[in-house]
Amino acid sequence: MDGPIVVRRAAAIVLAATVCGALSTLGPGPPRVRLAVAAGTAPEHGHGPAGAGHGRAGTGGRRAPAPAPAAPRVDCLRAKCVALTFDDGPAESTGRLLDILAAHRVRATFFIVGEQAAKFPDLVRREHEDGHEIADHSYTHADLGRASTKKILSELNRTQEAIRRASGVAPTMLRPPYGSLSKRLTAITTRMGMAQVLWTVDPLDWEHRDTKYVERRVLKAVKPGYIVLMHDIHPTTVEAIPAIIEKLAAEGYSFVTVPELFGGTLTPGKEYVRLDSGDRQGLP
């Protein structure tokens, strides 16, 4: 129904780690979420209660942003849900993506690079005002799993501030670049009140700047409860989105933000890869 599938199955499902061209040595298997727990990294002790930092900041005098959804619009334990997520922006092509998402009434989750937020604050604000979730992807696209405490804090605090300045909200989710994690990073995100969001489907759109390729890989790999990783900085990816949305909608999928996928609330420090089938069949 989706046309000829030329992608091998093993390559179609996620297998992260190659995002943005680094850490490309992982083999096939389930989503790899601990690929960069640095050997020899001293575990860091927790420094405070989890759950801090979930407050929304003021709007800074701009027109009021759309209220955050108080509750999921769909029960993803029963419905077929998928979360589209976009990393590394905003960039010029993000405006076009926002037009596409608005036209299809689809909300997504944006993992923003802080230095891009500083360059394109209007796009960050629009992402928020259009009802999308906006989240942290470090300031310089740093490998946080291998970074020192000082470096992690600098990357995260600067990004939080850039996003808050642009949109009025402080993110409560981090996607570590390259999926690079560490105990130190987990301790810091817990303290800062940020969940760590990974992914289940990776079409390698940064490598394959080919709209049809991205479309095919996403459509072949998506299953209910999955998180799809793409990059709004590539126009070739943006142009794949209308067909991805239309075909998944025709299969009965609902498009949700990452918090909605997991019932509305995420636990700081915890890693989220997908809504597991076990969760979908029974109680979480």
Ligand SMILES: [Zn+2]
């Ligand atoms: Zn990235």
